Amino acid sequence: MVSSMNRNNILAFIAVVVVMVYLASAAMSGGGLKVLGKTIGSAYAGRPEVRPPFPRESYSIEAVDGGVRVSLSEGIGSEYEGQYLSVYAYDDVGGHVVRFKRVVSGEMFISDGEDASFIVLFNGDKVSEIVKPDVGYRFNPVLLEAMDASRNFGLERCLLGKQGETICPVFALELVKDEGEYGRVKPVIDRNKCIEDGVCTVVCPTRLLYRED
Structure with missing residues (x-):
């Protein structure tokens, strides 16, 4: 059988x-x-x-009152106006933490109260699992810590679907x-x-x- x-x-x-x-x-x-x-x-x-990654000079990420602002170049802002992109940062154990945001008037704003969308786990360099984080797992602290600690972070097109x-x-x-x-x-x-x-x-x-x- x-x-x-x-x-x-x-x-x-x-x-x-x-x-x-x-x-x-x-x-x-x-x-x-x-x-x-x-x-x-x-x-x-x-x-x-x-497609290659977004050039670093084509966007900026900065902490502002109440959250984090991602400002896009005119070209990227025009191409993705009204669409979602992914802001990502690596946590201290190698997880790829992401927050999906819609582009509005060439910018994306992530408030301090927003949870991460997903965490990507790896086996070597291959994606092994995509998990939903616990409620209350805020994205901005992970991003700002990655920026301070010189861990990888940035803007990407992949929405993990x-x-x-x-x-x-x-x-x-x-x-x-x-x-x-x-x-x-x-x-x-x-x-x-x-x-x-x-x-x-x-x-x-x-x-x-x-x-x-």
Whole structure:
């Protein structure tokens, strides 16, 4: 008798094969598949890439009365007006603590009473777990302590939803910590698996993943 685990693995494999066959057929027909109003799996597909981190000079983070203000450059502020970005800081045990905030008039304001949104845990440089902190775990003290202690902190695009990882038909994406880029969390693409169908770039809400035309 096939075990429950093996049965699930077989079903998952079949699902991946079905998706790959469909995308290949769509690519050959030129019609493609519509996701969120965009065409994927067609002649419009392309090589996915990961955008570089926000340059340090493109934003500032400062403590002000009642909280922390993040001021964005004109370019970033214009691109993300009304959308969410992630402010992050590392705690004293290596956790990647984040607070998601909406960009309003080129700024983000985190009040002193706001809890952290999530804490990212790692196994080496790979994201192993994303946990919700306890109620009352304030974000700003972690951020200000990281700034004082010269630990990694900053602004990043990844909102930890793993949409790209989840929708990728060949499991070519993985979230990691990049120590060379201020410790931001970003996806890495396994080029040996990637079929360049454009799916991940369609679902990424902050355009961290984009399609190279």
